[in-house]
Amino acid sequence: MCGIVGFTGEDTALPILLDGLRRLEYRGYDSAGVATAASGALHTCKNPGKIAALTAKTETQPLPGGTGIGHTRWATHGGPTEANAHPHFDGDCGIAVVHNGIIENYRELRAALLAEGVCFRSETDSEVLPHLFRKHYRGRLLDAVRAALDEVQGAYALAVICADEPGVLVGARQGSPLVVGIGDGAHYLASDVQPLLPHTRQVIYLGTGELCELTPDTCHLETLAGGVVPLRIETAGQDEAAADKAGYPHFMLKEIHQQPAVLERLLGAYTQDDRVVLPELGGIAEALPAIRRIQIVACGTAWHAGLIGKYLIETFARVPVEVDVASEFRYRNPVLDSDTLVIPVSQSGETADTLEAVRLAKAAGAMVLGVINVPGSSIAREADGLLYLQAGPEIGVASTKAYTAQIMVLALFALQVAALRGMMDAKAVAQHLVEMRGLPGKVQWAIDRAPAIEAIARLPRYAQARNAMFIGRGFNFPSALEGALKLKEISYIHVEGYAAGEMKHGPIALVTDGIPVVCIATQGPVYDKLASNIQEIRARNGHVLSIATEGDAEIAEVSDDVIHVPPCTDAFSPLVVASPLQLFAYYVALALGRDVDQPRNLAKSVTVE
Ligand code: AGP
Numbered sequence: 001m002c003g004i005v006g007f008t009g010e011d012t013a014l015p016i017l018l019d020g021l022r023r024l025e026y027r028g029y030d031s032a033g034v035a036t037a038a039s040g041a042l043h044t045c046k047n048p049g050k051i052a053a054l055t056a057k058t059e060t061q062p063l064p065g066g067t068g069i070g071h072t073r074w075a076t077h078g079g080p081t082e083a084n085a086h087p088h089f090d091g092d093c094g095i096a097v098v099h100n101g102i103i104e105n106y107r108e109l110r111a112a113l114l115a116e117g118v119c120f121r122s123e124t125d126s127e128v129l130p131h132l133f134r135k136h137y138r139g140r141l142l143d144a145v146r147a148a149l150d151e152v153q154g155a156y157a158l159a160v161i162c163a164d165e166p167g168v169l170v171g172a173r174q175g176s177p178l179v180v181g182i183g184d185g186a187h188y189l190a191s192d193v194q195p196l197l198p199h200t201r202q203v204i205y206l207g208t209g210e211l212c213e214l215t216p217d218t219c220h221l222e223t224l225a226g227g228v229v230p231l232r233i234e235t236a237g238q239d240e241a242a243a244d245k246a247g248y249p250h251f252m253l254k255e256i257h258q259q260p261a262v263l264e265r266l267l268g269a270y271t272q273d274d275r276v277v278l279p280e281l282g283g284i285a286e287a288l289p290a291i292r293r294i295q296i297v298a299c300g301t302a303w304h305a306g307l308i309g310k311y312l313i314e315t316f317a318r319v320p321v322e323v324d325v326a327s328e329f330r331y332r333n334p335v336l337d338s339d340t341l342v343i344p345v346s347q348s349g350e351t352a353d354t355l356e357a358v359r360l361a362k363a364a365g366a367m368v369l370g371v372i373n374v375p376g377s378s379i380a381r382e383a384d385g386l387l388y389l390q391a392g393p394e395i396g397v398a399s400t401k402a403y404t405a406q407i408m409v410l411a412l413f414a415l416q417v418a419a420l421r422g423m424m425d426a427k428a429v430a431q432h433l434v435e436m437r438g439l440p441g442k443v444q445w446a447i448d449r450a451p452a453i454e455a456i457a458r459l460p461r462y463a464q465a466r467n468a469m470f471i472g473r474g475f476n477f478p479s480a481l482e483g484a485l486k487l488k489e490i491s492y493i494h495v496e497g498y499a500a501g502e503m504k505h506g507p508i509a510l511v512t513d514g515i516p517v518v519c520i521a522t523q524g525p526v527y528d529k530l531a532s533n534i535q536e537i538r539a540r541n542g543h544v545l546s547i548a549t550e551g552d553a554e555i556a557e558v559s560d561d562v563i564h565v566p567p568c569t570d571a572f573s574p575l576v577v578a579s580p581l582q583l584f585a586y587y588v589a590l591a592l593g594r595d596v597d598q599p600r601n602l603a604k605s606v607t608v609e
Contacts, residue, residue: 009186038065078123349377
């Protein structure tokens with residue numbers, strides 16, 4: 001997903017833009033660029049690769065001016081080249097634009113502009129924008145942008161500057177997020193609050209279909225239709241410290257280590273004495289006893305957490321739960337009604353497919369309860385009720401602390417639904433909470449064994465593997481999917497996760513000499529089945545790495561390597577096996593020299609389909 005920054009004020013824009021782009025690096029990108037307005041002209045510097053290279057380039061060609069825009073590009077249309085990097089310009093280089101999103105009808109627009117004699121410099125969909133703005137320009141950039149966007153279909157967040165309007169910075173939002181920062185004699189634009197925090201906490205989250213016109217001293221908002229929008233100034237709550245590795249080599253490792261504290265925070269926020277207290281359920285609380293069905297929608301790691309949520313809610317509350325990948329859900333014409341509670345699970349709250357699934361659910365009359373980490377995010381603003389993860393900003397592209405926070409929140413929600421529907425009495429709820437209050441310590445116990453996990457991960461049988469498998473059953477079938485995703489997305493090893501019971505239905509054909517198979521075999525009702533799966537794998541010379549309960553000698557005898565976790569209730573075991581699986585993936589990726597925090601081809605939040 002791309003990143004946008006903008007500035008207008010008395011200070012020189014360039015250092016502010018570059019610092020802002022550095023704070024957006026976590027989103028994943030493959031090129032970057034900046035442009036400023038000064039002395040009646042626009043100045044630009046663009047570069048494929050990292051922001052450090054762009055910064056170095058600007059040292060030899062500094063950009064003047066107190067108004068500017070910057071961009072990190074995650075390539076969709078056209079490769080990561082200097083020509084395709086943003087900002088993009090009109091023919092006279094008098095208008096510059098940076099864009100996040102996809103222009104769905106760019107082919108038609110490009111063809112029409114070509115027919116009018118426009119020359120394009122890039123392969124991107126975004127480049128139609130500056131040419132359209134030029135075509136509609138009659139002396140005010142804001143009016144030109146509004147008129148041009150009337151021709152545009154698709155998702156966008158964009159920032160625009162113009163050589164003829166020094167000091168003016170225009171922004172527009174249709175889907176992809178965009179935030180205005182209110183400074184003292186300055187105004188800012190950014191894709192999220194991180195770049196704004198060193199300058200201001202007074203922010204305005206642009207709504208879908210809204211534009212802004214900023215100068216150093218003025219902030220004007222209006223709709224695409226031209227109506228004036230009141231200034232909805234809020235205080236950004238996010239923690240600037242999150243943009244700092246706090247001494248860890250990578251954000252991912254820092255965030256793995258933050259998990260016990262996040263779980264503690266959630267238990268403190270959502271329980272009181274022996275009860276679950278979920279303050280932001282809104283009107284959903286009254287409806288919970290009558291809800292007939294729950295539909296969870298999510299993507300990636302959040303989908304894995306949603307699968308565990310299904311097992312938890314059905315086990316504790318006996319309410320039927322369906323779990324869909326959001327990109328499938330939104331196109332399969334799902335059966336929804338007012339008796340369905342739809343739960344989008346999303347760290348960023350900006351994932352395009354999950355956001356569109358929310359809109360589909362609301363259009364069908366279903367209530368929406370968001371399990372979200374980022375306050376003020378699009379899903380958070382459109383949901384009827386919220387369960388915040390309170391995990392703090394998650395910077396590493398590979399989700400870790402958000403995943404265990406999602407599981408904890410869904411477990412607490414499952415207990416609350418069980419209590420409200422009379423499926424669990426107060427004593428049983430209290431007993432589960434006692435067990436849950438021990439989980440942060442158990443997670444810490446597992447994290448404290450990172451050195452042993454690293455030693456295993458660095459063994460050639462794992463770090464040099466070309467393929468690998470993860471298997472689990474019951475509550476830990478989703479754990480196997482998540483362990484596989486973690487390893488594949490940061491090590492680039494081809495890894496698949498399977499329900500262990502499925503092995504004989506095909507996947508066991510892949511088991512041959514030396515293939516690593518990670519078996520999640522903690523003590524629980526399906527332990528014996530997993531033990532049998534391990535025997536089948538060993539009989540075919542697969543390398544077995546077992547995730548086993550501390551003290552389990554039986555598993556050690558039939559495994560090549562074992563990572564231990566402390567004993568816990570089966571329903572909560574995904575929380576405890578998560579950090580060993582995260583650390584295993586982290587150290588394998590490290591051994592392979594991968595870019596752990598910004599793996600190739602990936603973005604932190606996928607705000608385009
Ligand atoms: C997980 O490690 C990945 N980064 C990715 O699968 C992520 O979980 C997915 O894109 C969903 O993101 P969200 O939670 O912000 O909606």
